[in-house]
Amino acid sequence: MTAKELREALALQVLSEPDPDRTVTGGYAGDLLSWVMGRAQSGDAWVTIMTNRNILAVAALADTACVIVAEDSVVEADVTALAVEKGLNLYRSSLTGFDLCCRIGSLLGV
Amino acid sequence: MSEPVKFHFDVEGDNFSSAGEASVNVKKLLRQLSMDPETIRRVSIAMYEGEINMVIHANGGTADVLLYPDRIRIILADTGPGIADVALAMQEGFSTAKDNVRALGFGAGMGLPNMKRYTDRMEIESEVGKGTTVTMDVFLPGKNA
Ligand SMILES: Nc1ncnc2c1ncn2[C@@H]1O[C@H](COP(=O)(O)OP(=O)(O)OP(=O)(O)O)[C@@H](O)[C@H]1O
Ligand SMILES: [Mg+2]
Numbered sequence: 001m002t003a004k005e006l007r008e009a010l011a012l013q014v015l016s017e018p019d020p021d022r023t024v025t026g027g028y029a030g031d032l033l034s035w036v037m038g039r040a041q042s043g044d045a046w047v048t049i050m051t052n053r054n055i056l057a058v059a060a061l062a063d064t065a066c067v068i069v070a071e072d073s074v075v076e077a078d079v080t081a082l083a084v085e086k087g088l089n090l091y092r093s094s095l096t097g098f099d100l101c102c103r104i105g106s107l108l109g110v
Numbered sequence: 111m112s113e114p115v116k117f118h119f120d121v122e123g124d125n126f127s128s129a130g131e132a133s134v135n136v137k138k139l140l141r142q143l144s145m146d147p148e149t150i151r152r153v154s155i156a157m158y159e160g161e162i163n164m165v166i167h168a169n170g171g172t173a174d175v176l177l178y179p180d181r182i183r184i185i186l187a188d189t190g191p192g193i194a195d196v197a198l199a200m201q202e203g204f205s206t207a208k209d210n211v212r213a214l215g216f217g218a219g220m221g222l223p224n225m226k227r228y229t230d231r232m233e234i235e236s237e238v239g240k241g242t243t244v245t246m247d248v249f250l251p252g253k254n255a
Pocket of ligand 1: 033034035159163164166167168188190191192193199200204205206207215216217218219220221222223242
């Protein structure tokens with residue numbers, strides 16, 4: 001499934017979607033950046049409540065398919081702008097990280 | 111043997127908005143050189159963790175990336191406080207990160223372990239009060255003799 005299809009299925013808010021056709025192959029949840037860096041797989045949808053700009057470097061280098069900010073955690077405008085600039089899909093949801101992961105899991109059939 | 115292609119970056123200390131920039135640039139450069147994606151991912155993750163460590167723990171430093179025919183070498187050098195007990199620092203979960211950087215998501219004590227895990231060779235030279243140099247090698251696929 002693509003990032004855009006996942007976003008539509010979960011009714012996520014789009015903060016940045018420069019790469020809608022990126023394939024989502026799995027998921028990872030976490031807020032400690034070097035855990036995510038070490039454990040997330042390329043192509044994962046990354047669920048987090050962290051919203052500072054360092055998440056974008058992690059998403060770019062770990063090569064995640066999209067970042068989903070849970071529980072409507074506040075994302076500053078400069079972070080959103082940077083996500084567009086870096087070509088990174090950044091979404092937001094009022095759901096908890098747990099609920100997002102459950103739904104992503106059933107959508108991906110894992 | 112011919113001289114390796116070399117990229118050099120200065121890494122600013124305590125600047126969290128530019129932290130990781132050198133690694134993101136290296137990822138771009140390696141992509142342009144059509145390196146294989148897994149190698150690029152390993153190099154950029156290892157370099158990022160080392161770069162962030164220099165930002166957080168060492169007031170900045172320099173990053174050099176050298177492209178050899180069989181490997182990519184990353185050298186991160188700083189003149190920060192040094193690491194008193196390298197074996198302890200290498201343990202998963204060990205961190206001296208302050209609260210202000212923990213609030214940003216750093217300080218899990220997973221950076222050095224990640225660097226070890228994603229590279230084929232890693233060497234830390236550190237002297238308390240003088241600084242730290244981390245050298246890492248990632249072998250190119252099919253060339254790890
Ligand atoms: N360049 C350095 N200069 C001085 N101390 C360092 C340096 N790099 C690492 N350290 C020390 O080693 C410890 C462990 O480093 P490591 O990267 O594994 O974890 P961290 O940086 O504290 O947290 P994380 O990387 O998970 O965000 C650091 O907390 C710090 O005490
Ligand atoms: Mg670290």
